[in-house]
Amino acid sequence: MSAEELAETYSDRKVARARDFLIARQQEVETFNERLEQAKAAANEIRSWAMQVDLEEAVARAQLDRMRASLADILPELDPAQPEAPAPEPQPDAGIEPIRTAEAPAYDDRVTPLPRAAE
Template sequence: MLQSLRSAFAVVQYLMQWLAMLAIGSATLLLIGYTISCALGLTPWLSLSLQFGDLVLPNAGTAVQLALTALALSLCFFLPTNARVMALETSHRRFHIGMKDVARAYQVAHHADREGLFQLSSEFDSIRERIAFLREHPDLSELEPSVLEVASQMSHLSRELAQVYSDRNVARARDFLVQRQQEIEDFNIRLNHAKGVATEMRQWLTRVEMDEAVAESQLTRLCDELAEILPELGATAPAAEETEIRRPVIVADADEEVAPPDDRIVALLARRAAE
């Protein structure tokens, strides 16, 4: 209940302060405008007769009008200061340590720590150095000192992580990865070339084996033809496994004389075998 009343009073006070500032600004503008019009002769001056003891001031209205205008104008110079004080009071009343502000300040401190800007090792000096850096940072000028202190403490605790993942180490790791990637690309190029050579040799081997198979089939067919022809000529057919053509031998009876084959037949058979 008491907290609700305090909150309501704070709201009413805040509204009345802004209304007072608006009233002072409006009255000052009206007085300045009316006084300028009076000086130009467009409107009459304030008419007021004052008496102080025996002293009578018949034209005191003009002086009172000018004094009120000067007073209102001087009060306007305090309005910006009062507005800043009200904004500061409002920020203090509404202030809570928000994780977004702490995270933003910590990100700035951690990035500076990764760049190697903080060199002090002791905890007190390290945190003080970080707080001073965050206070001078242009993007964190509106944050409260407690937020900067929390962010500095968090940055001090993660200083080892910042050293491990410093910008220099990260750049070195990236260069190493780029080099490894280039080596992999070169290896893939050589591997593709080797695959092309292996494919070419495999195709070449296949053609050679096909040529050998054709040659063997032709040799087998030739032996078969010779096996059919030589008995008719009185010669013995060579075996299929032999690659050379033997001279044919004519088998005769024991009483008959063995006659050698004709030289023309032998030459013909040798030429066919060579083909």
């Protein structure tokens, strides 16, 4: 390589342009790293928040399960795991006609209860 080619390759203008290019690339990398750190912080916050929500849901589920278990003896219809036993159908005696009842009348809000007599 001749001195002229060397001077042309490493001219002040070309060296300055290369430096400007590298400075711009370095700034892009720094900006990218800042955004990456922000994204990591956001991801950690979301992960922590999700774990907190999962924990709160588990506590609520456990409390509900304990409440169901404590009420199962008193109110078995609250336990969806146990199927409801159908009510036995009445078996009429042989030769006796079952009594048919009329349907109960609809509630009438014009009727007021009578006061109780003193005992």
